[in-house]
Amino acid sequence: MSKTIQIGGLSVEVVRKAIRTMRVTVYPPAGRVRVAVPLRLPEETLREFVLSRQAWIQKHQARFAALPPPAAQTYSAGEPHYYQGRPYELRVHATTSRPRVVLTDEHLDLHIAESATAEERAAALNAWYRARLKEQIPVLLAHWEPIVGVRTEAWGVKQMRTRWGTCNIGARRIWLSLELAKKPPGCLAYVVVHELVHLHERLHNARFWGLMDQFMPDWRQHKAALQANPTGPQPTGDDAD
Numbered sequence: 001m002s003k004t005i006q007i008g009g010l011s012v013e014v015v016r017k018a019i020r021t022m023r024v025t026v027y028p029p030a031g032r033v034r035v036a037v038p039l040r041l042p043e044e045t046l047r048e049f050v051l052s053r054q055a056w057i058q059k060h061q062a063r064f065a066a067l068p069p070p071a072a073q074t075y076s077a078g079e080p081h082y083y084q085g086r087p088y089e090l091r092v093h094a095t096t097s098r099p100r101v102v103l104t105d106e107h108l109d110l111h112i113a114e115s116a117t118a119e120e121r122a123a124a125l126n127a128w129y130r131a132r133l134k135e136q137i138p139v140l141l142a143h144w145e146p147i148v149g150v151r152t153e154a155w156g157v158k159q160m161r162t163r164w165g166t167c168n169i170g171a172r173r174i175w176l177s178l179e180l181a182k183k184p185p186g187c188l189a190y191v192v193v194h195e196l197v198h199l200h201e202r203l204h205n206a207r208f209w210g211l212m213d214q215f216m217p218d219w220r221q222h223k224a225a226l227q228a229n230p231t232g233p234q235p236t237g238d239d240a241d
Contacts, residue, residue, distance in 0.1 A: 005043075007050045010057060014046065021203060022049050024057065027162060029069065031061030075121035081108050083132070085184030085225075092121070101128035126159075129181035133157050133188075137176065140192045148215050150199040164226065165191040167198040183226060190222035 002015040013034045023036045037046050050057075073079060080087040083103065091107050094114035101124065102109040112124055137155060145151050153172040160166075160177040164187075167174050174195040180188045193216045201208040212219045 007047050008054050010050065010054065012050055016041075022046070024050070024053050025162065026057055026060040026064070028064045029067070031064045033057055033061075073118075073122070075110075075118045075125070081125065082182035083108065083129075084181070085187075099124035099127075101125060126178060129178055130157050133176065133178065133181050136185075136188065137192065140189055144189070144193050144196060144215075148193060148196040148200070148211075150196050152196070152199075165195045167195040169199060169202055172199060184222075186218075186222040187226040190216065190219050190226065193219065 002013055004011055004013050006012070010033055013032065015034060015036050016039050017036050019036060019038055022038070022041070025034050025036075026032070027034065033050075035046065035050060037049075073081075075090065075092075077090060077092045079090045081090050082088070088103070088108040089106060091109045093109060093111045095111040096113070097111070099110070099112040099116070099120075102111070108125070110121060110124060112121060116124075134157060137157070141152060141155065151172070152174055155174045155176065157176050157178055160175070160179070164177045164180060165174060174192075176188070176191060176195070180191060194212065197208060197211045197215065200211055216222075
């Protein structure tokens with residue numbers, strides 16, 4: 001259950017959940033603020049927490065406000081679409097066979113029915129992105145699980161609007177955002193390692209970031225690339241990596 005309250009000039013959506021610590025997230029494009037808090041946390045403690053993070057929140061709201069509005073994608077020929085951090089020009093070819101996507105040096109060739117809608121074209125491209133991630137993720141897990149010293153029981157890919165990945169520690173299962181197919185390869189590796197490290201440490205605390213330094217010393221540059229690259233969601237928050 002959620003409610004919106006005013007704290008220090010900020011409009012804050014408060015969601016009470018069965019968690020132990022507070023988490024704040026700022027969402028694009030308008031800089032919406034959401035705070036997840038334990039069920040019985042006093043409101044006074046919540047307000048103190050938000051005020052202590054006010055400068056951080058406003059910094060990211062300003063960053064989102066400075067970004068140009070994203071162009072709506074129509075999935076028509078000539079439109080740029082990203083794969084592994086590179087833009088490719090979309091070419092659309094009419095076919096009576098099942099939809100398929102072919103990657104060339106400069107183009108994404110989408111073969112689909114001439115009557116296909118923008119939604120159907122998007123679904124075909126997303127199916128191709130999903131297949132590429134499902135090829136890449138097992139290779140990354142085979143490389144990084146021995147380094148991090150953990151093993152996942154299951155993993156999956158799904159569309160996420162506000163996160164790059166999540167980890168269910170009890171089930172030892174990680175989910176990765178479909179949008180990562182559009183990011184540079186190092187970004188995907190960073191999110192995989194990030195979620196694996198959560199199997200050692202649930203919280204984003206000093207121990208967690210120390211483990212990231214130990215296992216992936218260059219994680220900061222990959223996180224910066226993830227946030228700077230012009231494709232996909234751009235969440236900013238304690239629980240939105």
